[in-house]
Structures are given as structure tokens and as C-alpha cells.
Amino acid sequence: MVSILTLALAPVAAIMTFIYFNKRIELEPLPLIIRTFILGALLVFPTMFIQYAFNIEGLLQSPYLHSFLLAGLLEEFVKWFIFLFAVYQHREFDHHYDGIIYGVAISLGFATVENIIYLLANGTQYAWGRAIFPVSSHALFGILMGYYIGKAKFNTTRTKMCLTLALFIPVALHGLYDMILTTTSNAWLYLMIPFMAGLWVIGIRKIRLANHHSANLHSKAE
Structure with missing residues (x-):
């Protein structure tokens, strides 16, 4: 059990640390990040119940x-x-960048519990693959969600549009991710690697843009 928790938490801690320390100004309070992470973790249980009910009913x-x-x-x-x-x-x-921090915290909380359940059921031999694909993909969806929620709050008059994008861009990418896994059989890796690489490129770009917007907002406030 200890090894499973360690393997499940290690990639989460690495990604969260990377996101947290990439903020250029006024690091966020850890208690709020932890609380947000826990809320994300708790979401797994009602979500799995709903998915189970749909599966049972066909x-x-x-x-x-x-x-x-x-x-x-x-x-x-x-x-x-x-x-x-x-x-x-x-x-x-x-700040705009705060959206990314909290979006990733919620997503990684969700991914952590999901990952622990999977490793308990299937074994630790899947830990590295889970870290590279499901855990990091949840974090990347969280970056995009948080970026557009931050944009909705601070940098645009199109608040409703940005909040809509904050939902439906992650939905589309998450759906595509799952479709690659479920419909491509043994060829899934050849599609997943460029898909994930593209997500990382987009995610890093959103991190830089959010930091830029946050710095501008901070300088105007001063």
C-alpha cells in the first residue's frame, strides 16, 4: 500500500510543484491549494458512481x-x-495565473484518487504509464480550464464565452484522449504520444501567457 501511494503521489507532487513555482509573483497560499486538491479528490466518488450506474443500465x-x-x-x-x-x-x-494553479490542483486531486484505485486493482507495474498519460493529461486539462477561467475573471469582457471555453475545451480534449485509448487497439501509443506532446506545448504556452497577463495586472495595480 505504501508503494502504491508513493508511486501515485510522486508524479502529482512533481507536476504541482512545477505549476506552483512557475508563478512569477505572489505565490498562492498552500492551505487553499491543498483544500482545492482535496475537493478534486472527493469528486472521484460521485463521478464513479454515476459512471457505474450508466454502465449497469447499458x-x-x-x-x-x-x-x-x-x-x-x-x-x-x-x-x-x-x-x-x-x-x-x-x-x-x-491573478490570471492563479486559475491555472487551482485548475491543476482540482484535476490532480481527481487524478490521484483515480490513479490509486487503478493501481490497487491492477498493480504497480502500470505506475509509470499512468504518470505519463492519465495523470499528466488531467493536469493539462486543468491548465486549460484554469487559463480560461482566469481570463474570464481578469482579462476580458467576454466572461461567459471564456467560462464556456473553460469547460468545453477540456471536455473535447478529454473525450479525444479516451477515444484514442478505446478505439485504436494496439496502435494507441502512436497516436497518444503526439497528442500528449501537443497538449504539453499548448499547456506551456498558456502558462507563459497567464504569467504575462498576471504581471501586467500586477503592474497596473501598483
């Missing part, structure tokens, strides 16, 4: 519906909802 079981609705839409919606409910109006959410 609903939305085609690979495409399952990938985009039961995985992409359901999982990203609950993360998006808890972000808006628990973080969006918080006084510590005061």
Missing part, C-alpha cells in the same frame, strides 16, 4: 458516447463546477 456505451459524455463531459464538468463554486470568488484568486 447507457452511453458506444466508445464515442462513453469517451465524450461519460468521461469527458462528466469528469470535466464536475471539476469546472467545483472551481466556480469553491474558488472563483475567493479573495486569493487575484
